[in-house]
Amino acid sequence: MLALIKKWFRGAKIDANLVSSTGDIPRHVAVIMDGNGRWAKAHGMPRVLGHRRGVSVVKKMAILADSLGVKYLTLYSFSTENWKRPKPEVDYLMSLPREFLIKELDELIEKNVKIQMIGFREGLPKDTLDAVEEAERKTANNDGLILSFAFNYGSRKEMTLAMQAMFADFQAGNLAKTEITDELYSSYLLTRSMPDPDLLIRTSGELRISNFMMWQLAYTELWFTDVYWPDFSEQHFCDAIAEYQRRVRRYGAL
Numbered sequence: 580m581l582a583l584i585k586k587w588f589r590g591a592k593i594d595a596n597l598v599s600s601t602g603d604i605p606r607h608v609a610v611i612m613d614g615n616g617r618w619a620k621a622h623g624m625p626r627v628l629g630h631r632r633g634v635s636v637v638k639k640m641a642i643l644a645d646s647l648g649v650k651y652l653t654l655y656s657f658s659t660e661n662w663k664r665p666k667p668e669v670d671y672l673m674s675l676p677r678e679f680l681i682k683e684l685d686e687l688i689e690k691n692v693k694i695q696m697i698g699f700r701e702g703l704p705k706d707t708l709d710a711v712e713e714a715e716r717k718t719a720n721n722d723g724l725i726l727s728f729a730f731n732y733g734s735r736k737e738m739t740l741a742m743q744a745m746f747a748d749f750q751a752g753n754l755a756k757t758e759i760t761d762e763l764y765s766s767y768l769l770t771r772s773m774p775d776p777d778l779l780i781r782t783s784g785e786l787r788i789s790n791f792m793m794w795q796l797a798y799t800e801l802w803f804t805d806v807y808w809p810d811f812s813e814q815h816f817c818d819a820i821a822e823y824q825r826r827v828r829r830y831g832a833l
């Protein structure tokens with residue numbers, strides 16, 4: 580399989596030799612897709628054009644992750660804090676899930692990708708949510724790559740709502756104090772159907788977690804790059820995986 584990818588990569592000028600076929604391919608890769616606005620500014624363009632460029636990178640990374648054998652790819656596309664941005668920018672961002680799905684859904688279905696949203700559905704524009712839920716429905720039975728969009732997602736809100744739900748179960752007599760374990764708590768989170776991420780990638784030079792999967796990232800390898808998301812390429816993704824493999828192997832030697 581990796582030989583095939585390497586051949587394909589050579590056409591795309593990618594050095595996949597960095598990625599080891601005997602090494603550990605992360606099962607779950609999470610990405611904070613940062614730097615679209617800064618990319619636009621650096622090119623003298625309005626911020627929204629950075630976001631638009633960012634959309635085209637999403638499909639490329641999903642296809643590559645799938646080819647490499649990554650099972651879960653989770654992309655942070657809109658945080659619960661992003662509502663504070665100027666309204667025209669928020670309105671534009673809300674058009675992107677639909678735009679992405681109109682363009683890419685058929686090919687993703689063909690590739691057996693399962694699309695999911697993790698985030699809060701209340702307060703989203705109806706046409707945006709309709710498009711996302713249609714994609715979820717159409718791909719619900721696919722068993723290839725699980726492509727999750729963290730959209731209107733925030734980790735603290737996810738965790739406080741999990742506590743509320745646990746407390747409600749406790750009050751209803753369905754949960755005893757001693758049953759509360761970390762596994763049980765995980766089952767109340769929006770990510771309950773996924774394993775924790777093995778690798779987190781953050782683009783654009785910020786060295787923070789920014790309210791993204793704080794519970795789930797407890798043991799995750801973190802990989803940061805200064806590259807802005809619209810410039811993030813297959814080569815960068817392979818570099819991150821190769822670095823992950825070097826780190827995992829070091830642990831193995833202990």
Ligand code: V0D
Pocket residue numbers: 612615630631633634637655656657672673674675676677679680694695696711714728730808
């Ligand atoms: C802009 C870079 C895909 C980050 C990537 C609403 C900022 C491109 C989606 C998407 C965004 C979301 C849900 C879904 C399918 C696609 C997306 C947003 C921003 C924020 F089901 N790209 N993308 N959503 N950008």
